Amino acid sequence: MHLELATDAPPLPATGRQAVLKTLDDLLGRLIEIPAALLVVAEVVVLLGGVVSRYVFHAPIVWSDELASILFLWLAMLGAVVAYRRGEHMRMTALVSLASPRTRAFLDAVSLTAGLVFVTLLLHPAYEFAAEEIFVQTPALEITNAWRAAALPVGFGLMFVISVLRLLESGDWRVAAAALVVAALVAVALILLEPVLRTLGNWNLLLFFVIGVGALVFSGVPIAFAFGLATFAYLVFTTRAPSMVVVGRMDEGMSHLILLAVPLFVFLGLLIEMTGMAKAMVGFLASLLGHVRGGLHYVLVGAMYLVSGISGSKAADMAAVAPVLFPEMKARGAKEGDLVALLSATGAQTETIPPSLVLITIGSVTGVSITALFTGGLLPGLVLGITLCALVWWRYRNEDLSHVKRATGAEIGKALVIAFPALALPFVIRAAVVEGVATATEVSTIGIVYAIFAGLLIYRQFDLKRVYPMLVSTASLSGAILLIIGAATGMAWALTQSGFSQSLAVMMKGLPGGPLGFLIVSAVAFVILGSVLEGIPAIVLFGPLLFPIARQVGVHEVHYAMVVILAMGVGLFAPPFGVGYYAACAISRIHPDEGIRPIVGYIVALLVGLAVVIAVPWISIGFLG
Structure with missing residues (x-):
């Protein structure tokens, strides 16, 4: 997000300033990341406790969902702060990457300034929203709902501090100043044009949600901030709705308890990769098909199908499969371009395979049954897998495999035994939902416990040093996703x-x-x-x-x-x-x-x-x- 320092030694005062800013940034990072990681653990414990108490002891914990909901908003906001600090919010960089270094630096400063404006505008409405929740009491825990709603102003406040730090860290103050001037000019123009805007009716939708959002997104502004800024400006300058409505809609969008499956399945996906379960599945498929023309390409398609059925995160899927298969595929003469093209295509092919985060999101925002979506998603992914395999067959029908040794029946059997616990996990997850052991939100905790035991007792791969970074990454990715959902919910409400x-x-x-x-x-x-x-x-x-x-x-x-x-x-x-x-x-x-x-x-x-x-x-x- 910020520019790197030049290699020449900077003036002494700048060195001292940069050192102080970096120390503050590191301290702030630890203060945010540790609670965010602990919140992921807390959600797993609370939801798993609810499953065990209800299914094993037949004594449901009445307050478990309520506590999970309170912690969830804090996880979403602190995760969004972690993602903001680490520059991991979803943004479109295709055009930014084509720009000259100077233009790219300016667009990065614009992105940072847009984030600063976004959180500044929402900070006071978020505080008002939390203050009003003081008078609302939660039914089970019987505490004020302000404990939950306070996550919003705290999160926006922390993002404000990070924005200021990043601007101060900028290597070229002129670039940062130019971005701030552009933001100020846009604000002044909107204020002056407000009387005209109020007469345009639905033409404002084109102005704010097509032209405005498009300009922000293509400039590299994080998508959540682009949605939020456009919605805020539309409501303030063209309607009489109070600005607190934006915060209320964001809270509603991020508060669906079904979305709690997002961080838990993200963490499960990271566990699958860390414990070697994904590698075991790929190894089994490779033993079956490695001797067939285009065989490892079929393995890539099949492995992505299986891993997607566990992790729910496309980045986690690809990271689990590609490093295992690509070296051998390259050794067999596959071209790098074809490998990355097929990997990308399998990412699209497996979007419907449960527990896809997109399936969970659709269930959350449309009310469609998550169980029905999980059931319906298996065959469409298989159909697209078949069409991909047909193309692989055509492209590799003349592949020379004279140097490839075919796996024996004993080797295939050994690979199956090793992979069986990993192959069983998607079926365990699905059975737990269908049989009513756990909801679609809770079932991920069963998968997490399963993966931990498999890693410790079966695969003997469980690096404790990697757990904390995985928890922080889970919070960051989840926060980035949930902030988008919140901002898009506000935008959808304005359109409605x-x-x-x-x-x-x-x-x-x-x-x-x-x-x-x-x-x-x-x-x-x-x-x-x-x-x-x-x-x-x-x-x-x-x-x-x-x-x-x-x-x-x-x-x-x-x-x-x-x-x-x-x-x-x-x-x-x-x-x-x-x-x-x-x-x-x-x-x-x-x-x-x-x-x-x-x-x-x-x-x-x-x-x-x-x-x-x-x-x-x-x-x-x-x-x-």
């Missing part, structure tokens, strides 16, 4: 209040082709949205608007969920804008230019699979019962 959702419903219902036409248009829209906004923001923003329309035109909500998730995944992992593609490149350490040409074929294969899922609803809903 403007009457846009009704206009959209009328337009979408009038599309030619009935349900099929609606699905095709939705798929195209979500391919575009996925590439620009990333997956979760697109789902949170447009899911509440489009799912009711899908029901009205006769499309099953689970079928619709699978279509939009897969379409969004194609956009998310397709260059030049899809950030998932660049994440795959970063994880595999392959330059993005290498995969641009090979990925075209894989994107076409994904679109063919998507067309099949659209045309055959049974693939999504056939096992719902």
Whole structure:
């Protein structure tokens, strides 16, 4: 986020200033990261305690969900602060990375200034919101709800401090000053134009939510801040709604208890990689198919399918699989570009496989049953996997494997025994939900305990030194996701209040082709949205608007969920804008230019699979019962 210091020795006063700022930054980091990590542990303990007390002892803890909800908002806000300090909030950098170093430095300063403006504007409304919650008492614990709501002003306050520190750390004060001047000019322009804006009606939606959000996102401003700034400006300058409404909507968006599955499944995914369970699964698949032409490519597709069924996090999936397979695939002559292209394509293919974070998010914002989504997501991912494998077969049908030794039956059996505990985990998770042992939120804690015991007792891989960094990373990624969900919830509320959702419903219902036409248009829209906004923001923003329309035109909500998730995944992992593609490149350490040409074929294969899922609803809903 901030500029690195020049290699020449700076003046002495600057050195002292930088040293003091770095010390303050490090101290602040520890003060935030330690509580954030402890909150992840606390959530696991509270939810697991609730499962054990209810299912084993038949004595439910009535206050466990309430305590989990209170801790969750604190985890979301402190996690967002950790992500902000570490520069890990989701942002679109495709255009920023193409700019000159000087322009890039200016855009980074603009991004930082936008964050400063965002938290400054929301700090007082957040305090007012928390102050009003003093008079609300929680039903089970019987304490004031201000204990929970205080997370909002505390989180925004900490982000304000970090923003100021980053601006002071900037290597070139002129760049920082220029960004602040731009922010001031935009604010003055909006104030002067307020009388005009109030007469524009729904044209303001185009101005704030298309042009405004677009300018911020393409400038590299974190998506959550872009949504939040646009919503705040729209409400303040074009409506009479109080600014505290933005905070209230953000609180509502981040407070769905089902979203607690996000940090817990992220942590589970990190555990799977650390304990060697992912490596065991990949090893088994490689022993089965390693001697087949394109065999390791099939293994990559299958491994991503299996690992996605455990971790729920695409970054964790790719990080678990690529380092295990890529060295051997390169040794067999596979080109780097083809490897990263297929890795990225499998990221899109496996978006519907439970417990996908996108599935959890859809259930949270649309009210669709999480269990139904988990059941419906297995076959669509398999269909896209088959289309990818068909392309792999074509590309590698003449591969020379004369130097590859085929695994014996004994070697395959040994690999299966080693991998069996890891292979069983997705089935344990699913069975726990279906049999009513745990909810979709709680089941991740069962997976966490399972992974810990498997790592300690079976795989003998459990590095205690890695646990704390994993907890902090979990809080950071979760905070980044949840802040986007909160900001997008506020933006979706503003769109609904403007009457846009009704206009959209009328337009979408009038599309030619009935349900099929609606699905095709939705798929195209979500391919575009996925590439620009990333997956979760697109789902949170447009899911509440489009799912009711899908029901009205006769499309099953689970079928619709699978279509939009897969379409969004194609956009998310397709260059030049899809950030998932660049994440795959970063994880595999392959330059993005290498995969641009090979990925075209894989994107076409994904679109063919998507067309099949659209045309055959049974693939999504056939096992719902």
